Amino acid sequence: xxxxxxxxxxxxxxxxxxxxxxxxxxxLAAFELLTGCASGPAPRAAIAYTGDPIIxxxxxxxxAPPKDRALxxxxxxxxxxxxxxxxxxxxxxxDAILQIGGIIANNADAAKARSLFHSEESKTFIGEPYxxxxxxYYRAILYWRAGEPDNARACYRTGQLIDSDAETHEYQSDxxxxxxxxxxxxxxxxxxxxxxxSRAQALTKRHLPPYNKDANVLxxxxxxxxPRKYAGGEYGEQLRFYTEPSRIHSARLIIxxxxxxxxxxxxxxxxxxxxxxxxxxxxxxxxxxxKNASNTVGDIALIGAVAAANNNSRDSNRAAVGLAAIGxxxxxxxxxxxxxxxxxxxxxLPQYLSFAALQLSPGEHPARLEFLTRDGEVASDLTRExxxxxxxxxxxxxxxxxxELTR
Amino acid sequence: MNITHRFLLLSSIAAAxxxxxxGCASQGVQNPSGVPVTQMNADEQGFxxxxxxxxxxxxxxxxxMARSILGTPAIAASTTPPRIVIDPVENATRFPINKxxxxxxIRIMLNSKSSGRVVFxxxxxxxxxxxxxxxxxxxxxxxxxxxxxxxFKGADYFLTGKLEGLTTKTSAGTSDYxxxxxxxxxxxxxxxxxxxxxxxxxxxxxxxxxR
Numbered sequence: 001x002x003x004x005x006x007x008x009x010x011x012x013x014x015x016x017x018x019x020x021x022x023x024x025x026x027x028l029a030a031f032e033l034l035t036g037c038a039s040g041p042a043p044r045a046a047i048a049y050t051g052d053p054i055i056x057x058x059x060x061x062x063x064a065p066p067k068d069r070a071l072x073x074x075x076x077x078x079x080x081x082x083x084x085x086x087x088x089x090x091x092x093x094x095d096a097i098l099q100i101g102g103i104i105a106n107n108a109d110a111a112k113a114r115s116l117f118h119s120e121e122s123k124t125f126i127g128e129p130y131x132x133x134x135x136x137y138y139r140a141i142l143y144w145r146a147g148e149p150d151n152a153r154a155c156y157r158t159g160q161l162i163d164s165d166a167e168t169h170e171y172q173s174d175x176x177x178x179x180x181x182x183x184x185x186x187x188x189x190x191x192x193x194x195x196x197x198s199r200a201q202a203l204t205k206r207h208l209p210p211y212n213k214d215a216n217v218l219x220x221x222x223x224x225x226x227p228r229k230y231a232g233g234e235y236g237e238q239l240r241f242y243t244e245p246s247r248i249h250s251a252r253l254i255i256x257x258x259x260x261x262x263x264x265x266x267x268x269x270x271x272x273x274x275x276x277x278x279x280x281x282x283x284x285x286x287x288x289x290x291k292n293a294s295n296t297v298g299d300i301a302l303i304g305a306v307a308a309a310n311n312n313s314r315d316s317n318r319a320a321v322g323l324a325a326i327g328x329x330x331x332x333x334x335x336x337x338x339x340x341x342x343x344x345x346x347x348x349l350p351q352y353l354s355f356a357a358l359q360l361s362p363g364e365h366p367a368r369l370e371f372l373t374r375d376g377e378v379a380s381d382l383t384r385e386x387x388x389x390x391x392x393x394x395x396x397x398x399x400x401x402x403x404e405l406t407r
Numbered sequence: 408m409n410i411t412h413r414f415l416l417l418s419s420i421a422a423a424x425x426x427x428x429x430g431c432a433s434q435g436v437q438n439p440s441g442v443p444v445t446q447m448n449a450d451e452q453g454f455x456x457x458x459x460x461x462x463x464x465x466x467x468x469x470x471x472m473a474r475s476i477l478g479t480p481a482i483a484a485s486t487t488p489p490r491i492v493i494d495p496v497e498n499a500t501r502f503p504i505n506k507x508x509x510x511x512x513i514r515i516m517l518n519s520k521s522s523g524r525v526v527f528x529x530x531x532x533x534x535x536x537x538x539x540x541x542x543x544x545x546x547x548x549x550x551x552x553x554x555x556x557x558x559f560k561g562a563d564y565f566l567t568g569k570l571e572g573l574t575t576k577t578s579a580g581t582s583d584y585x586x587x588x589x590x591x592x593x594x595x596x597x598x599x600x601x602x603x604x605x606x607x608x609x610x611x612x613x614x615x616x617x618r
Binding site: 097101102103104105106107110111113114120123126136139140143148150151152153154155157158161164165189278279280283 | 456457458459497498499500501502503504506572574576578580581611612613614615616617618
């Protein structure tokens with residue numbers, strides 16, 4: 001009898017330690033999953049900032065993971081355009097377009113981004129459509145500068161295609177300047193361009209200037225701050241955009257006694273917020289549902305485990321262990337599910353895009369650039385004196401890039 | 408412990424173990440060993456692909472054009488090699504490309520394969536050539552010939568081309584059709600003495616993570 005009692009006590013002790021072991025193991029697994037592994041990505045090298053946005057941007061690019069390469073290319077390219085470093089801008093935009101321009105299929109990173117336990121940010125950044133459009137829009141400016149209006153036109157056409165799958169038909173391919181400049185390039189190449197002009201005019205209430213084939217100065221202007229992304233929803237599964245109302249609503253160039261209006265033809269905040277849903281939003285939504293459901297299952301199982309453990313019978317104890325295991329696994333799965341939307345943002349885009357074409361005589365032309373508020377008042381703190389130099393070569397398109405943004 | 412309970416317990420441990428190690432394996436760098444450099448023929452499709460103009464298209468199109476030009480009577484029946492000037496190709500597709508690749512490769516193919524049946528004039532080097540002639544005319548550099556008479560040759564033909572595209576994008580994917588057309592134009596009469604084309608269509612659908 002005493003021997004049987006000792007055996008029973010020993011079995012209970014063993015079961016007790018086994019249960020404890022299982023629980024400890026599961027908790028360790030949960031801890032590891034939640035905190036990440038020691039063998040995860042190597043910490044990023046510290047960057048010694050110089051204050052030069054191009055140098056610092058390139059240092060960030062060098063330290064960034066390959067999946068973020070296009071993001072840094074984009075940011076550096078915009079800055080390079082603004083400081084007049086066109087070679088740098090071209091190199092970065094070409095590199096970015098190489099990554100965003102193809103069809104990404106059968107890609108391991110993309111598959112990871114769709115999986116339950118990896119965030120959308122694990123995919124290679126190519127940006128939302130309004131960001132990809134800007135890659136082509138900026139590259140087109142540099143094609144104009146290089147004397148290749150047909151390649152500039154190709155960029156405008158790809159831009160409109162990128163914008164063609166907005167959820168609502170009304171917002172598909174609705175960039176005014178992409179159509180307008182497509183037609184302008186065609187006109188400059190000796191073609192007609194009237195179809196593109198008509199399409200562009202239909203997209204805006206503003207009167208678009210008719211094409212001047214003899215224009216030799218092309219002014220690209222931008223002002224205001226572009227959209228920022230943030231994650232909304234219970235688990236951050238919804239991609240949303242934050243847009244800040246711009247102080248500047250228009251611009252003008254005063255040159256040779258003429259006032260050249262630079263109105264806002266396109267608004268990137270509008271473009272970002274009128275895209276509608278993505279296929280990826282549906283996937284993230286399902287991840288969020290799984291996260292929520294597995295968390296609820298975990299709660300129920302753990303409550304059940306506590307209730308069973310309090311019953312003090314041998315079977316109840318076993319059931320308690322099982323329920324605790326299920327509960328913990330569900331909790332682990334819930335915690336490991338990452339439905340967060342990808343909020344990596346090309347954060348130095350402008351809000352408004354504008355354009356004007358002028359015909360100027362060769363030589364230097366002093367000019368004043370003024371930015372106007374909503375009330376039409378000149379924002380004097382932003383007024384700039386500039387000089388436009390027009391090449392004596394009549395076939396050259398002299399490109400002027402004007403931005404309110406400095407980096 | 409009965410079989411059901413044991414199974415439940417072991418399953419739980421197995422699942423937790425899997426989750427534990429999966430958590431580790433999924434982090435870190437993708438392709439940690441990298442993807443080795445693969446040498447490919449220019450007319451092969453690589454593993455990095457889009458629906459735009461790619462090297463295999465360039466090779467296919469320019470090979471076809473070079474063969475076709477040599478077969479045209481204006482070239483085949485000419486007693487003296489006709490002089491050809493290349494007029495830049497116009498890109499009317501949605502793909503920004505280095506258009507010179509097309510005319511350059513056709514010129515290279517004709518020069519290397521035609522045994523001197525055509526002669527190309529280097530009009531794209533006129534500034535350099537004029538500068539050299541000027542230096543010779545003003546005696547700043549030596550010359551083995553009289554640099555004063557005009558010796559730059561005129562064109563018998565212009566070789567030019569155009570790339571045009573048609574794109575369709577739906578929820579089923581993106582489809583791009585490109586028509587590559589090339590012409591040989593008689594410089595004296597403006598007649599198009601030869602014309603040929605090639606067409607390539609590609610389509611694909613992006614991963615859902617990008618849609």
